[in-house]
Amino acid sequence: MSPQEFFDSWYEREYYRTPGPVAAVQDLLSIDRIDEIISDSELPPTSLTMAKSGQGLPAEEYTFANGVIDRGSVLDNFRNGATIVLPQLHFADGKLYTFCLALEREFGARIQTNIYLTPSNAHGFGIHYDDHDVFVIQVSGSKKWEIYGNREQLPFKGEGFRRERDDVGELRESFTLNPGECLYVPRGMAHRAPNEGDEVSLHITVGIIVQTWAEFMLEAVAEASLRIPEMRHSLPRTLYFNEGERAANEAIFRSLVDQLRDKANFEATLSVFGSNFIMDQGTRVRGALNTLAAGIAADDRFRVREGILYSMELEGEEPQVTLAGSAITLKPDLAPQLAERLAAGNLAISDFSVEDAEDLRDTVETLVAFGLLERA
Template identity: 65%
Template structure:
């Protein structure tokens, strides 16, 4: 099964962040290897967010406790300093903290902002990974965090103001998720480079590269951090082992009772381990593992359904035409992979079973970019109506 994207070109957002590099140059020379400071000034960065939008969010949006945090001079600020006793965000305290030098952090803002969400979706095909945004609003002359590295790759888009960036050393190996920087354990290395990230510029920092950023000049800084949440070959191989173990009966046996103790038969246990490893190597299926990973990636993308309610508020005529929403992932696969029969289309949040008659026609029309019910030749009109309606509800189809 192959995951597909509903827009043939998914490099637009990436190209904005890495100009003047091409995607090929970026992935060859920088991805997971070395930071890259794009000195190009791109006005489209400012279209994604603004200080006025942050002001609106803090003033008028619902703010669950986990939707905002604050930091100052390298340390996180306890939530009790900007929330009430019942956990509700104290909006005045947030602004007063900013006035006193604290950075306002809005994690995962893409889930509450359509532009940022669309931007994240546009990057997921380019990286084959989920993406997220964290927003940082920092007063003049301040910084939120000290020298550290992240456990995931990041792009920094400078929306307003500017920041002084410092780049330090790299870990010997790329960190896994959860292997964050610890001051008492990790050496950031020597300062390797420093520069000013200006409004409209972008920066790529691989996971494991230590860095620090301080507000430059007399204006506040607003930047978007885009996190690339990759899955590793280790993740893939663990899934392969789990999938293969379903077909190796010996893997279901409990560990020997004496495995942990000195009187245990270490040689016999080691021999069993080696037999199991050979059995896994002989049984593991790349195709089955890929199918599981690909399906989970599509399902977990998150739906984009803007306009769907309007489209469903009136009947769908035979000649009403629909286009494919940009950036939404989908895949056609055998329903047997999920314990069903026949074919299915997999979407963010849903898997829709398809008859043998409908499946090839639907795949051809979707990959063609647009469709109407009149384009199909089917005997089960009720199935077609239901599938088209569901594709609108789950965000793949947009009414022209």
């Protein structure tokens, strides 16, 4: 299906399962890569968790006393039916990281991966729903999926599933997700995924960490409050305990709401959200060290790295380019030329005509260092 069809008909509404395997899944991850990570990588306490029979395992069952992961205990628990979970593995794996970056512009949201390696005939977690939308990508083995009901409202971030409070509804459908197949599950839809068959199951859960209109409106209120002096006053001493002052206090509240309506600024709020979203994106700098070590000649051509977000601010005394991890101030004569070359997708130092050649070189090298540019 087209992306537009997905967003119009399925996103935040209904689960969707691909009608067949997608060959490119096999390029993302493998059990051999998981074996390499567990055996050869640094494993700090937050890099791995485990679950069995629908419950998380206590950390002391697979860590040393100092909290460091005990690799032998991890594999021994896995042998005895526990699922290995590798949270946020995209930060340690270049292929997964590039994959996440490619999705962030499409969704306007942070994208993360959690990896689940489940022994045969076992399952990691019981029936639950997530507070974020997910794509499930089955890499190897098979998983039986059970889809239950939807929450009445989409959950907010942190509004997780609680067995004693939430009704999962009736079982709607069960099916087997086979290698190469993908599944989309919107946040708030209850599900369960026991293993199927005698093979170990490896799947990637891609989490879409959205921001909501509620968060945007809270930022708008905070931004507008800077221009409403009355918002700086303390709450009245009579607010909680004096019923006779309730009407007067409500009148103050209504007055402030009216002022917020008049002074809330969409563009200012969008600027804050947009800059934060770009700067919070992780950097992707593969190849940058080699480029900087070899040196950059005037005619060496560079391209904008795929999936990297940036924005240009050309107004004001100090134009700047904002990208992951940094905001770089630009000379006034360089800024419009750089904006034009970045929009075109490629550049070389020799493309520019500026007064300060040293500043130009420093800017290009900085954009390489922070991952916006790579060799064409």
